[in-house]
Structure formats: structure tokens, C-alpha cells
Amino acid sequence: MAKTVKNPFKNSKLKAFIVFLFLASFFWILTKFSKPDVASVVATISYVNIPQGFILKENTIQDFSFNVNATRFEFLGYVFNKPDIKIDVSTYFNETTNTAKVDGAALEKLILKQVVNGGFVTQLSLPELTLTLEQLSFKKVPVVGQILISYDVGFDGMGPKQIKPDSVTITGSKKMLDTIFSLNTSPIELKDISASFAQDVSLQSWPNTSVTISPKQVTISQEVSEYSQKILIVPVTMVNQPSQGNFKLLPASIRVAFNVPVAQFNEIVSKDFTIICDYNARDVEDNFMIPLVTQMPANITGVEMETKKIDLLIFK
Numbered sequence: 001m002a003k004t005v006k007n008p009f010k011n012s013k014l015k016a017f018i019v020f021l022f023l024a025s026f027f028w029i030l031t032k033f034s035k036p037d038v039a040s041v042v043a044t045i046s047y048v049n050i051p052q053g054f055i056l057k058e059n060t061i062q063d064f065s066f067n068v069n070a071t072r073f074e075f076l077g078y079v080f081n082k083p084d085i086k087i088d089v090s091t092y093f094n095e096t097t098n099t100a101k102v103d104g105a106a107l108e109k110l111i112l113k114q115v116v117n118g119g120f121v122t123q124l125s126l127p128e129l130t131l132t133l134e135q136l137s138f139k140k141v142p143v144v145g146q147i148l149i150s151y152d153v154g155f156d157g158m159g160p161k162q163i164k165p166d167s168v169t170i171t172g173s174k175k176m177l178d179t180i181f182s183l184n185t186s187p188i189e190l191k192d193i194s195a196s197f198a199q200d201v202s203l204q205s206w207p208n209t210s211v212t213i214s215p216k217q218v219t220i221s222q223e224v225s226e227y228s229q230k231i232l233i234v235p236v237t238m239v240n241q242p243s244q245g246n247f248k249l250l251p252a253s254i255r256v257a258f259n260v261p262v263a264q265f266n267e268i269v270s271k272d273f274t275i276i277c278d279y280n281a282r283d284v285e286d287n288f289m290i291p292l293v294t295q296m297p298a299n300i301t302g303v304e305m306e307t308k309k310i311d312l313l314i315f316k
Contacts, residue, residue, distance in 0.1 A: 143184075
């Protein structure tokens with residue numbers, strides 16, 4: 001026959017013991033942590049109201065420690081919530097030396113006012129805080145657009161993408177600005193574009209927070225049009241031709257295929273193109289030249305010549 005296992009927590013004496021133990025522990029912790037004590041506290045320094053036109057040097061101290069008289073409960077608060085001491089730089093700024101000095105007594109007053117409610121502060125790790133400021137420098141740098149565009153079938157961009165403004169002003173220490181030569185936009189991707197667009201894009205922030213950028217946003221735009229293929233017959237001109245002798249080019253004209261905006265289809269004619277062959281660059285052994293397009297309308301794309309080389313006939 002199986003034995004019945006009794007639940008020990010149903011024992012009233014055991015319950016009373018556990019409650020008593022809990023209360024005793026609670027009052028012991030309360031008594032222990034309510035006692036005043038002296039311990040070291042680490043605080044962060046925040047600098048506010050920096051004089052206009054100045055910046056703190058990069059090696060400025062960001063934290064310091066001190067001993068404070070407080071209860072252990074308060075010390076736990078300092079551990080889990082690191083104190084922040086705000087220093088008004090303009091209050092201590094000396095325009096002659098471009099420095100701000102905060103002596104130990106002033107630091108102690110700031111700690112007592114902002115961190116410690118009552119008690120006293122001793123053994124500051126900084127007997128005196130000296131801040132060195134330098135005047136802000138300004139510099140204009142170009143903006144580099146990070147944009148990937150794919151056009152809808154039969155469409156293409158008319159000319160290069162435009163960035164406005166194409167440069168921005170950065171502000172900071174001269175040492176830092178000397179390392180910055182351009183700023184990138186945030187990367188964006190536009191797909192199946194079939195119309196002109198203007199897209200606002202934020203600039204990527206500089207890793208060093210002491211550098212400010214103005215403006216922080218630019219506009220990238222482009223004219224987009226539907227394109228159609230067109231073919232024209234363009235005459236070939238030879239340059240650097242000797243004064244002596246008779247020369248003939250075969251062929252004398254070349255078929256040129258290209259994509260043109262539909263709105264300009266009828267406007268573009270053969271004389272808008274210039275195709276040359278350079279006599280000085282000819283292949284002497286086989287007596288041929290490579291044609292080059294040196295002039296063409298601005299908004300066409302995909303230009304391709306049907307003939308890749310021109311034979312040269314020389315008659316003496």
C-alpha cells in the first residue's frame with residue numbers, strides 16, 4: 001500500500017518559522033543599509049552653456065570621483081544610477097586665456113547641490129578642474145550622393161543627378177575639420193522610375209559628436225524621360241591630314257544608333273554629331289583608322305556606331 005506524502009508547507013509551525021525568518025532578515029537589511037557610511041562615488045560631468053563660438057578640447061575630463069557621507073541605500077542608488085554633475089562653463093569662462101577653472105570648493109558645492117541631499121563630500125579626485133576651449137572653425141565640403149536608381153523599361157535619366165545644396169558647412173575644431181573632405185548622404189534606392197523626381201535625403205552624421213553639420217539634409221533630383229531609339233547617318237572627318245596627297249575614307253559616313261528622349265526625337269539631326277578619324281593614329285600596316293565621336297547632343301544615351309574602323313585610301 002502506497003504511503004501518503006505530506007506537504008511540509010501545510011505545517012503551521014513551519015509557516016510561522018518562515019515568516020519570522022523573513023521578517024528578521026528584512027529588519028536586519030533595513031537596519032544595516034540605513035546606517036550612515038562613507039564611500040567613493042563616480043560621477044559623470046556634463047558641460048552646458050559653452051560660450052558661443054567656442055568648443056571644448058577633445059581631451060576634456062568626462063568623469064571624476066569623490067567620497068560622500070550617506071546611507072547604504074543611497075549608495076545603491078549611486079551604483080545603479082550614476083550621478084551627473086552639470087557644469088555651466090560660461091560661469092567660469094575667462095575670455096583672456098580661453099579657459100574655465102572650477103576649484104575644489106566650487107566642485108564640492110555643485111555636488112552638494114545636484115547629487116547629495118545633506119551630508120558632506122571629501123577627497124575629490126580633482127582638486128581643480130581646468131577646461132581649455134578653442135574657437136570654432138568652419139569649412140565647406142562637397143556632398144556625395146549614395147543613391148541607386150533603376151528605371152522602368154523605356155525610361156532613363158536626362159543628364160546627371162543634381163544635389164542641392166551640393167556642399168554643406170561643418171563646424172568644429174580645426175584639427176577635426178582638417179580630416180573631413182566630403183560628406184555622404186544616407187544610402188537610398190529608387191526602383192522602376194518613370195518620371196522626374198526630387199528626393200530629400202539626410203546626411204550621414206559624423207562619428208565625432210563635436211562636429212556639427214548645416215544643413216543636415218539635401219535634395220537629390222533628376223529629369224527622367226521616356227526614350228526611343230533613333231538612327232542617323234553621320235559623315236566622318238579626318239584630322240591631321242597631310243597637305244600632300246589625295247585621301248578617301250571608306251566608308252565616308254557611319255550609321256549611328258542612340259536613345260533619345262521622345263520629346264526631342266525630331267530635333268536631333270546628323271549635324272549635331274561630329275565623328276573624326278586621326279591620321280596620326282592610323283594603323284600604318286593595314287591602313288585603317290578608328291572613328292571617334294567627339295560631339296553629340298547632351299541628353300542621348302547608348303550611342304553606338306555601326307562601323308568600328310575606317311579604311312584609308314591614298315592616291316598619289
